[in-house]
Amino acid sequence: MPPESASPARLRAVGVSGDERTVEGPLRGYHHETYVVPLPAATGAVAAARWKCREPRSNLLWFDRRCFASEERLLPALHGRIDHVPDVFEFEGLHLQRFIEGRTLGTLYGAGRAVPPDLVRQIVRLFGQTAAVTSRALPVERVCRPEDRPADGDSDGFMERLVCFTQERVYAANQPEFGALFAELGLDDDAFTRLRKHVAGLRERPFCLLHADLHRENLVVDAERRLWTIDWELAMVGDPLYELATHLHLMRYPPWQRRQVAEGWRRAVEAARPGATHGWRQDLDLLLGYKRAQSVFTDVVREAVSLGRAARSPGVPVSLAAARLHGILSAAVLPLGLDAVPGPAEISAVLVRWGRTHADEEPPGTQ
Known part of the structure; x- marks a missing residue:
C-alpha cells in the first residue's frame, strides 16, 4: 500500500496499475504530477506498453495560452496525419497517454x-x-x-x-x-x-x-x-x-x-x-x-x-x-x-x- 502521505496523483496511479511496485515517478514536469504505469492485461491495452497517469499541479503560474480543451482529445485526431504521436487509451473514465520509451x-x-x-x-x-x-x-x-x-x-x-x-x-x-x-x-x-x-x-x-x-x-x-x-x-x-x-x-x-x-x-x-x-x-x-x-x-x-x-x-x-x-x-x-x-x-x-x-x-x- 502507498504511504498515507502519498499525493492524490500517486494514489490514482497505484489504483490504475493495481500494484504500487510497478509505478514509476513522479516524472519531471511543470504542469502535471505524472506517473508511469502498466495496465492490467485484462484491460485490452497495447501489450508491453506503459501509460502516463497524471494530475494537474495546483497553485501554478500559467504563462501560455491554451487552445484545445484536452490534449488527450487532440492526440487521436492527429493519428494518420502526424507521425509518432502518443496513443491515448481510455481506462475507467481516464484518458491515459502512452509513455514513449526512449x-x-x-x-x-x-x-x-x-x-x-x-x-x-x-x-x-x-x-x-x-x-x-x-x-x-x-x-x-x-x-x-x-x-x-x-x-x-x-x-x-x-x-x-x-x-x-x-x-x-x-x-x-x-x-x-x-x-x-x-x-x-x-x-x-x-x-x-x-x-x-x-x-x-x-x-x-x-x-x-x-x-x-x-x-x-x-x-x-x-x-x-x-x-x-x-x-x-x-x-x-x-x-x-x-x-x-x-x-x-x-x-x-x-x-x-x-x-x-x-x-x-x-x-x-x-x-x-x-x-x-x-x-x-x-x-x-x-x-x-x-x-x-x-x-x-x-x-x-x-x-x-x-x-x-x-x-x-x-x-x-x-x-x-x-x-x-x-x-x-x-x-x-x-x-x-x-x-x-x-x-x-x-x-x-x-x-x-x-x-x-x-x-x-x-x-x-x-x-
Missing part, C-alpha cells in the same frame, strides 16, 4: 549542440505535416475565446492576441506580487506599445496546426531512432512561421544548423501548403523578437519564484539568476525598445530586495 533529444544532445541529420529530417517532416492540418480538418473542441481566433491568414491579428496574452496574463496579472520587480528592471506598459510597433506588418500566411512548444525535452528518440513528439498541451491554430520561430528560440541550434533547419522548414511547409511561407525571411526576425520579449516577462517571474527564500541574501544562486536575466533582457532590447539594461550586479540587488519584501510569502508554483 530518451529526450535534450538528454542526447543538449542545448547548443547540433542535432544529427536523421533527426533533423524528422523535425522538418513534422513541420510539413502540421502545416497540412487546418482547423476545419481538426474536429476537436477549442476553448480559446472568439477574439483569440483571428481570420485565417491574419498573421498580424494572431500576433496581436499573443502580445495581449503576455501583457494581460503574464505582466498585468502578476503586478500585485511582481510589479516592483518589473519596474526596477525597466519593464512597464510602454514596453508593450513598443513591442507592438516592432512586430507590426506581418505578411499573411494561411493558418495551420502548431505544436507551439517544440523544444528538446518534447522530442523523444526511441530505440529505432524514431522521433516522437510529446506534450501537445499548448497546441494552437495560427501562423505557421510562429512554429519555426518558437522552435528556433527554444532549441538553441548552432548558427549553421539554425539556417539549415529554417530552410528545411521553408521547403516542407511550402510543399504542404503553398503560400504558407510567404514573406518568411522578412518576418522571422520579428517573430523571434516577440519570443525574446515574451521570455523577459515569464523568466523574471520564474527566476524570482525559483530563488524563493534564497533571494533574501546575496549568494551564488542570486548571482546566477541575475546573469541569466541580464542575458534575457539584453536579447530583448530591440523588440521592447529598452533604453538600457541593468548590469548583473544591479539585477542581483533587485532580486535580493524583492526577496526580502516577500520573505514570508510562499511563492506560487512551489507545491
Whole structure:
C-alpha cells in the first residue's frame, strides 16, 4: 500500500496499475504530477506498453495560452496525419497517454549542440505535416475565446492576441506580487506599445496546426531512432512561421544548423501548403523578437519564484539568476525598445530586495 502521505496523483496511479511496485515517478514536469504505469492485461491495452497517469499541479503560474480543451482529445485526431504521436487509451473514465520509451533529444544532445541529420529530417517532416492540418480538418473542441481566433491568414491579428496574452496574463496579472520587480528592471506598459510597433506588418500566411512548444525535452528518440513528439498541451491554430520561430528560440541550434533547419522548414511547409511561407525571411526576425520579449516577462517571474527564500541574501544562486536575466533582457532590447539594461550586479540587488519584501510569502508554483 502507498504511504498515507502519498499525493492524490500517486494514489490514482497505484489504483490504475493495481500494484504500487510497478509505478514509476513522479516524472519531471511543470504542469502535471505524472506517473508511469502498466495496465492490467485484462484491460485490452497495447501489450508491453506503459501509460502516463497524471494530475494537474495546483497553485501554478500559467504563462501560455491554451487552445484545445484536452490534449488527450487532440492526440487521436492527429493519428494518420502526424507521425509518432502518443496513443491515448481510455481506462475507467481516464484518458491515459502512452509513455514513449526512449530518451529526450535534450538528454542526447543538449542545448547548443547540433542535432544529427536523421533527426533533423524528422523535425522538418513534422513541420510539413502540421502545416497540412487546418482547423476545419481538426474536429476537436477549442476553448480559446472568439477574439483569440483571428481570420485565417491574419498573421498580424494572431500576433496581436499573443502580445495581449503576455501583457494581460503574464505582466498585468502578476503586478500585485511582481510589479516592483518589473519596474526596477525597466519593464512597464510602454514596453508593450513598443513591442507592438516592432512586430507590426506581418505578411499573411494561411493558418495551420502548431505544436507551439517544440523544444528538446518534447522530442523523444526511441530505440529505432524514431522521433516522437510529446506534450501537445499548448497546441494552437495560427501562423505557421510562429512554429519555426518558437522552435528556433527554444532549441538553441548552432548558427549553421539554425539556417539549415529554417530552410528545411521553408521547403516542407511550402510543399504542404503553398503560400504558407510567404514573406518568411522578412518576418522571422520579428517573430523571434516577440519570443525574446515574451521570455523577459515569464523568466523574471520564474527566476524570482525559483530563488524563493534564497533571494533574501546575496549568494551564488542570486548571482546566477541575475546573469541569466541580464542575458534575457539584453536579447530583448530591440523588440521592447529598452533604453538600457541593468548590469548583473544591479539585477542581483533587485532580486535580493524583492526577496526580502516577500520573505514570508510562499511563492506560487512551489507545491
